[in-house]
Amino acid sequence: MNTQMEGKICIVTGATNGIGEVTAQALANMGATVVGVGRNPAKCTETANRIKSATGNPAVEFLVADLSLQSHVRNLAEVIKRKCAHIDVLVNNAGSFYATHQITGEGIEMTWALNHLNYFLLTNLLLDVIKASAPARIVNVSSGAHTGAREINFADTGFATGYSGWSAYSHSKLANVLFTFELARRLEGSGVTANVLHPGFVATGFGANNGGLLGVGMKVAQRIMARSPEKGAETNIYLASSPEVEGVTGKYFTDKHELKASPAAYDLEAAKRLWALSEEQTKITQSA
Numbered sequence: 001m002n003t004q005m006e007g008k009i010c011i012v013t014g015a016t017n018g019i020g021e022v023t024a025q026a027l028a029n030m031g032a033t034v035v036g037v038g039r040n041p042a043k044c045t046e047t048a049n050r051i052k053s054a055t056g057n058p059a060v061e062f063l064v065a066d067l068s069l070q071s072h073v074r075n076l077a078e079v080i081k082r083k084c085a086h087i088d089v090l091v092n093n094a095g096s097f098y099a100t101h102q103i104t105g106e107g108i109e110m111t112w113a114l115n116h117l118n119y120f121l122l123t124n125l126l127l128d129v130i131k132a133s134a135p136a137r138i139v140n141v142s143s144g145a146h147t148g149a150r151e152i153n154f155a156d157t158g159f160a161t162g163y164s165g166w167s168a169y170s171h172s173k174l175a176n177v178l179f180t181f182e183l184a185r186r187l188e189g190s191g192v193t194a195n196v197l198h199p200g201f202v203a204t205g206f207g208a209n210n211g212g213l214l215g216v217g218m219k220v221a222q223r224i225m226a227r228s229p230e231k232g233a234e235t236n237i238y239l240a241s242s243p244e245v246e247g248v249t250g251k252y253f254t255d256k257h258e259l260k261a262s263p264a265a266y267d268l269e270a271a272k273r274l275w276a277l278s279e280e281q282t283k284i285t286q287s288a
């Protein structure tokens with residue numbers, strides 16, 4: 001364990017598996033207090049215990065929330081605010097791919113609810129504490145798949161008509177980039193940075209929830225082509241902790257380098273419209 005992040009409090013969502021788990025462990029290994037978020041209580045306990053014993057850092061706690069549900073995100077934000085005097089890093093990482101059209105218990109299409117609205121709502125609910133903790137960092141995990149979406153489908157964000165898993169996924173990942181760039185503009189001068197990244201194709205649990213041929217196909221492709229979760233988490237860890245990116249904001253990264261996102265990600269009007277729509281869809285009264 002080193003001390004690079006000692007005194008910092010880092011929140012990592014989707015920290016019970018894959019890229020998020022490696023990120024949480026790396027930050028704990030740098031001496032940070034880590035609050036991981038997962039949806040499975042037993043997995044949360046196991047992961048917290050494993051990270052504590054692997055790093056020797058006792059300041060690791062996991063909170064349980066189904067981030068596809070706004071009621072859970074609101075409750076999670078309240079618990080985090082009660083527990084954390086400051087928030088130095090927020091890594092919005094929990095995300096998934098849904099081959100079939102699914103609706104949450106709150107009536108929102110699952111991909112949009114988990115991959116975009118969760119990032120938007122959790123960030124905005126924690127933002128007063130994050131701003132008060134400046135310098136602070138927000139890191140959003142998107143994907144190179146965002147280039148597959150030409151624009152935000154404002155009329156039908158959940159693809160009630162013509163759903164395909166890949167269309168919904170790339171669309172949600174374009175939303176991650178537009179959201180991050182708009183957030184960075186709104187946070188200018190606050191000392192809080194917001195960056196977004198593509199982790200590469202990574203061998204994780206990604207896609208496994210779909211089972212069947214797709215689940216098997218994904219596993220085979222991961223075995224042949226994907227990088228390790230350790231490699232996949234490098235850019236998360238870099239953006240969350242490296243002095244090299246102190247003050248850098250509103251950028252898209254892969255492999256610890258800034259890269260151009262797709263042209264659609266730089267559409268200022270779309271970013272503003274997405275923000276307004278996300279406020280409506282999350283019924284948030286105060287956002288950045």
Ligand SMILES: NC(=O)c1ccc[n+]([C@@H]2O[C@H](COP(=O)([O-])OP(=O)(O)OC[C@H]3O[C@@H](n4cnc5c(N)ncnc54)[C@H](OP(=O)(O)O)[C@@H]3O)[C@@H](O)[C@H]2O)c1
Pocket residue numbers: 013014015016017018019020037038039040043065066067068093094095096114141142143144198199200201202203204205206207
């Ligand atoms: N893997 C890739 O090739 C790849 C490529 C580009 C981008 N990404 C992005 O990377 C991020 C992390 O994915 P990963 O590859 O590490 O996948 P993963 O191994 O499936 O991990 C996803 C994490 O999110 C959690 N999660 C899923 N649904 C949730 C929910 N409803 N509420 C709370 N937590 C939930 C999972 O919990 P459980 O442990 O309970 O499953 C797990 O901790 C995602 O945003 C994904 O879009 C991945």
